Amino acid sequence: MSFEIWGVKITRRFVAWISFLIILILIGAYAYIQQLLEGLSRTGMQVPALGGAPWALYIVNDIYLVGVSAGGFLIAASAHLFNVERFKPISTLATFVAFVTILIGPPLFVAADLGRPDRMLHLAYPTPNPRSPLFYVLVTLSLYIILLVLEAWFSMRRRLVTKRRWLTAGFDDLSEASLHHDERILKMLSFVGLPIAVSVHSVTGWIFGLIKSRPFWLSPLMAPIFLSSALVSGVALLIFVCIVVKRFAGFRIEQDTLADLARLLSMMIPIDIFFLMIEVLTVGYAHEIVDMKPLLFLLVGANAPLFWFEVIGGALVPLVILAFPRFRRSDRVLTLTSLLILVGIWLKRWNIIMCGTLFSHDWFGWAEYPPGSYTPTWVEWSVMTCIYAVAALLLTLIIKFLPVEEERRVIPTPAVAEVE
Amino acid sequence: MFWMYVFRREVGGYPNVTRRFLPRPCMHCRYPSCVEACPTQARHKNEADGLVLTNYSKCVGCRYCVVACPYNVNYFNWKVPKKNQYFDWEAEGKDLYGKGGVTEYVGDAIPPNLNPDVSRRDIPTLQYRFVGVVEKCTFCAHRIWSGIKKGLKPGVDRDATPACVITCPVKALQFGDLDDPNSNVSKLLAKRRWQRALEDFGNEPSVYYLS
Numbered sequence: 001m002s003f004e005i006w007g008v009k010i011t012r013r014f015v016a017w018i019s020f021l022i023i024l025i026l027i028g029a030y031a032y033i034q035q036l037l038e039g040l041s042r043t044g045m046q047v048p049a050l051g052g053a054p055w056a057l058y059i060v061n062d063i064y065l066v067g068v069s070a071g072g073f074l075i076a077a078s079a080h081l082f083n084v085e086r087f088k089p090i091s092t093l094a095t096f097v098a099f100v101t102i103l104i105g106p107p108l109f110v111a112a113d114l115g116r117p118d119r120m121l122h123l124a125y126p127t128p129n130p131r132s133p134l135f136y137v138l139v140t141l142s143l144y145i146i147l148l149v150l151e152a153w154f155s156m157r158r159r160l161v162t163k164r165r166w167l168t169a170g171f172d173d174l175s176e177a178s179l180h181h182d183e184r185i186l187k188m189l190s191f192v193g194l195p196i197a198v199s200v201h202s203v204t205g206w207i208f209g210l211i212k213s214r215p216f217w218l219s220p221l222m223a224p225i226f227l228s229s230a231l232v233s234g235v236a237l238l239i240f241v242c243i244v245v246k247r248f249a250g251f252r253i254e255q256d257t258l259a260d261l262a263r264l265l266s267m268m269i270p271i272d273i274f275f276l277m278i279e280v281l282t283v284g285y286a287h288e289i290v291d292m293k294p295l296l297f298l299l300v301g302a303n304a305p306l307f308w309f310e311v312i313g314g315a316l317v318p319l320v321i322l323a324f325p326r327f328r329r330s331d332r333v334l335t336l337t338s339l340l341i342l343v344g345i346w347l348k349r350w351n352i353i354m355c356g357t358l359f360s361h362d363w364f365g366w367a368e369y370p371p372g373s374y375t376p377t378w379v380e381w382s383v384m385t386c387i388y389a390v391a392a393l394l395l396t397l398i399i400k401f402l403p404v405e406e407e408r409r410v411i412p413t414p415a416v417a418e419v420e
Numbered sequence: 421m422f423w424m425y426v427f428r429r430e431v432g433g434y435p436n437v438t439r440r441f442l443p444r445p446c447m448h449c450r451y452p453s454c455v456e457a458c459p460t461q462a463r464h465k466n467e468a469d470g471l472v473l474t475n476y477s478k479c480v481g482c483r484y485c486v487v488a489c490p491y492n493v494n495y496f497n498w499k500v501p502k503k504n505q506y507f508d509w510e511a512e513g514k515d516l517y518g519k520g521g522v523t524e525y526v527g528d529a530i531p532p533n534l535n536p537d538v539s540r541r542d543i544p545t546l547q548y549r550f551v552g553v554v555e556k557c558t559f560c561a562h563r564i565w566s567g568i569k570k571g572l573k574p575g576v577d578r579d580a581t582p583a584c585v586i587t588c589p590v591k592a593l594q595f596g597d598l599d600d601p602n603s604n605v606s607k608l609l610a611k612r613r614w615q616r617a618l619e620d621f622g623n624e625p626s627v628y629y630l631s
Contacts, residue, residue, distance in 0.1 A: 039551045040481075041498035047486055049425050054486040054496065115481020115496060115552025119460075122480050127461040134459035134484060212621060213453060213490035360492050363617050367427035367442050369492060 007163075008401055013248070017396065021389045028386015031379040032112060040115055042379040051370035053357040057380045058113035061387070064233070064349045065105025066141075066204050067226065068342070071234020072098030073144075073197050075261070076151060077190035080183070086260050089406040090242060090253060092155045096398050097241050098234070099148040102200075104391040106141060112383050133207045140200045147193045154186050159403035167402075201227045214356040215290035221279050225352075228272040233345035235265045236338040241395070243331050243338075251405050259328045265341070266322035273315050276348075290362075294355040302373075303354060306347045314344010423495065423557040424584055443593065445584065446493040446557035447617065447625030448472045454485035454494065463554075470626065471561050479553040486554060490621050494556045501549040559595075560584075575604055598626060 002011050035042045046052020072094040079087035079094075087094070111117045128135050153160075153167075158179060161172045202223035208214070209222025239261050245251040280299070283291045298307050318337045327333040358372030398404065427442040452472045454463045462478035463485050465471070486494040549555070560582035567573075567580020574580040575596030585595040596605035605628075614628040 039497065039499035043498075045498070047492070047495050049492040049495070054483040110482075113482070115483070115554075116479065119478075119480045122460045122462075122478055123482075127478065129456075129459050129461045131456050132459040132484065133457075134482065138459075207484075211453075211457070211488050213488055213492075357487060361490055361618060363427075363442075366617070367429060367444075 006401060014396075014400065018393065021393045021396070024389035025386050025393070028382045028384075028389065031382035032386065035112070035379055035383065036117075042377060044375050044377045044380060046374075048357065048360045048372060049369055051372045053354065053372060053374035055113075055353060055357045056374055057376045057384060058109045060346070060349045060353050061384055062106050062109035062113070063204050063207075063226070063353075064346050065101045065109065065391070066200065067230035067345065067349070068233045068237045069098040069102040069105070069144075070197060070201055070227070070230035071232075071236070071238045072096070072101070073148065073193065074231060074234065075238060076155070077194055077197070080151075080155075080186040081190040081194070086254075086257050090238075090257060092152065092404050092406065093241065093245065093251070093399070094238055095148055095152045095155060096395065096402075096404060097238055099145070099152055100391050100395045100398065101237070102141065102145055102148065104387065104394060106137075108387045108390065109384075112387070133203060133210055136199075136203045137207060140196060140203050143196050144193075144200050147189060147196060151186065151189045151193065154182050154189065156403060157182055159407060163403040164401075198227065201230045208352065208356060211356070213361065215288075215359060215361060216283070216294040216355040217352075219279060221275055225272075225275045225279065228268065228275055229345050229348055232265065232268050232272050233342055235261055235268065236341035236345070239265070239334055240338040240342065243335050245399055247331070249399055249405075255329050258331070258334060259325075262322050262328040262334060262337075265338075266319060269315050269319045269322075269341070273311070273319075276311070294359045297359070298351060298355055303351055307351055310344045310347040310351060313340055314347060315341070318344075423493075423555065425493075442629070443584070444491065444493065444617075445627060446472060446559070447491050447623065447627045448559060449626065450624035451622065453488045453490060453621075453623060457484045457488035459484060466561075469564070471559055471564075473558055473561060474554060474556065476550055476553050476555075481552040481554065483554060490618050490623065491625070494554045496554050497549065497551050500551045 002009055004010065031042075043056070043058075044052075045054060045056045047054055075087050075094040076091040076098070078084050079091040111120055114120060123134065123138055128138070157168060157171065158174065160168045161174055165172060205222035205224075205226030208217040209219055211217050239258060242251075242253050242258060242261070246253045280295070283295050284299075287295075297303050318341050321327050321333060321337050327337075354374065358374060360369055360372075362368040423445070425444045427440075427444060429440045429442070431438050431440050448471055450470070452463075452465060455465050455472060458464075459482060460478045460480055462475045462480070464473060464475065466473055481496065483494075483496055486492075486496060563582060564574045564580055567577060570579070572580035575585075575594070578586050581595050582593075585593045594605055594608060596603040598605060598609075600606060608630065609628060612630045614630050616625050616628055618625075
């Protein structure tokens with residue numbers, strides 16, 4: 001069973017994968033309809049005064065997906081801006097990974113999280129509140145998405161002319177000057193984009209870091225932590241996607257490129273651990289009463305397994321693995337490592353959210369709210385799987401039907417090779 | 421409705437044990453964190469009287485105010501506000517007196533989850549409560565406003581005073597105009613010792629606890 005759509009060969013494996021994703025999406029849609037009909041009571045969330053988490057799994061995934069889009073953009077931007085030749089072949093792929101995660105993740109998870117998704121546009125119109133951090137999330141995210149679309153289009157235009165001409169919108173000039181012009185625009189976009197990308201992640205951190213009512217959140221380190229773990233998880237996702245498309249879509253991605261990405265990763269993980277260590281040390285050494293409850297919950301309490309997996313399994317073990325050049329060149333080890341990192345950073349988001357939402361200030365000896373607890377329900381898990389499936393579906397279709405892969409360049413064979 | 425939360429605390433050891441209660445309405449802060457956090461300006465501070473109120477037709481239900489309020493006064497409507505949203509009135513009290521739930525006693529009267537001042541059970545559109553938005557104590561803004569329209573003085577006349585204040589059997593709650601030096605509350609604050617909750621947040625809450 002194999003046929004062609006738009007000149008692309010559809011294999012049985014591809015159909016199976018798409019059907020699998022669609023089944024996941026349908027299950028999630030069923031769960032979401034239940035949630036729409038009955039209200040958010042189908043989730044495990046509850047107001048803090050009654051011992052619950054008002055923000056939970058949806059927000060965890062929301063900020064996680066904002067984070068993982070960082071890596072793709074970083075790699076694409078460094079390829080264009082600093083002329084890193086190694087990353088040029090995967091720059092379009094990296095841009096699309098960033099684009100899909102940011103386009104699908106935050107809007108859909110916010111829609112799932114809102115009590116009134118029908119009013120979602122109220123966030124922008126008619127009365128947005130410029131004093132709310134959420135307003136700046138909206139602004140920076142919109143700019144970021146526009147930027148990624150432009151960057152993806154310009155980095156793909158050359159190949160669109162031969163493969164998907166209608167997408168070039170008439171700009172099908174393939175002359176040397178025009179290609180050079182593309183390069184310059186890409187460079188400019190990356191230059192403008194880096195500050196925007198940094199502010200996207202900082203603002204996401206400030207949603208939490210500026211809130212004084214949650215003891216664990218109020219921290220100037222929130223923005224840097226979000227930035228560093230966004231880069232770590234982003235590059236890990238990019239490595240994972242690269243290996244998958246290499247294996248299943250037949251992309252030609254050099255082993256050196258992957259090894260470079262892995263080396264980048266092993267430089268960024270220590271920064272991430274460093275920030276986390278500062279946070280825990282400051283809070284722990286000062287041991288203020290209000291901070292101690294969330295900290296103990298994190299280090300030795302109910303969340304301890306997740307926290308220590310985040311630190312050991314999600315950061316230290318990958319760091320050790322990536323220290324060996326042999327492992328940096330093995331696809332299998334890299335897949336495992338990037339998955340470990342992705343899970344670790346997801347748990348980091350989970351821990352940050354839970355340490356904040358479950359703990360409120362007690363009234364200094366006067367009174368105290370009941371201790372918080374939160375367990376996600378099947379509705380939340382299904383909706384979450386559904387949104388990830390939508391993202392995977394979109395990315396699969398883009399990779400399948402758009403000329404994402406860089407055409408092979410004719411590189412003059414070096415003389416050394418001939419001697420061999 | 422749980423808009424007013426009552427902390428319960430046991431103090432002391434046997435045999436000198438006592439139970440203390442502390443009501444917690446919305447603090448109607450001078451500098452409210454929820455108003456700053458709200459992305460749609462649904463939560464706003466009323467210029468005229470300083471009440472912190474919610475515009476239910478603007479609220480998107482993002483629960484940022486729930487997270488941002490240091491006093492946790494916000495309640496989200498997880499389902500259609502009916503009797504058992506937070507508290508199962510049907511089951512609660514069942515077989516307590518050898519009879520059915522609360523509704524058996526309440527009968528056809530306005531059930532406790534609806535505001536008797538603005539709700540009519542037979543007209544659904546008058547039940548001003550919606551699923552998926554955040555609610556909180558309003559200091560019975562509807563009572564204050566309708567009372568002022570009639571020329572009554574909040575805190576003095578019953579019909580212009582929050583319901584919790586007039587129903588409290590031991591008169592533990594007092595309500596009035598803090599800006600007016602001759603109001604009942606200003607006089608009380610001048611005479612008695614008081615403190616406010618979590619003052620170091622700088623929200624300047626309008627609720628004073630007399631001691």
